[in-house]
Amino acid sequence: MLIPLTAMQFSNEVDWSWFDFVIMGVVLLLLGLGISTISKSVKFRHKRYLYYFFIIALFLILWAELAVGVFGSPFAGN
Template sequence: MTLEKQKTAIIFAVPALLMLTAFFANLFAEGWNWSPADFTVAGGLLFGTAFFINLVIRSKKALPYKLLICFVILLVLALVWIELAVGLFGTPFAGS
């Protein structure tokens, strides 16, 4: 049971550390200017991804299926993040 809690803590610590890094970069780095909405969207994407990966890890599926599903989840995160940042696909949500 403790091992499951440790896995969950690690899975959710990664987006927390990324958000903390972005927060301090926003304070101290020149040219980094995220608005509160940017932090909200980034937090939703990162913690949502962590939630779904945690669900997959805790499932009873075989390891190759877990790895494949986690890869797909991370690929979707990367594509959405890229679209929001630079507009790879040209949707209305595309960044500048």
């Protein structure tokens, strides 16, 4: 989250509000907690990698939706 914060200091093209930082912080926290939970609870390596893939894919889809509105939901970005 330091990249958008730094970019906001030098350019007007990056325009995050405090709410954007809070939402991204929560999303990253949930990603970290999910990966930590999976690594502690799933014993088989193949299942663990599959769950990692799904949680990272979910994160990327949510990130893209919040950034540019890929699916056109009401909480989409620009």
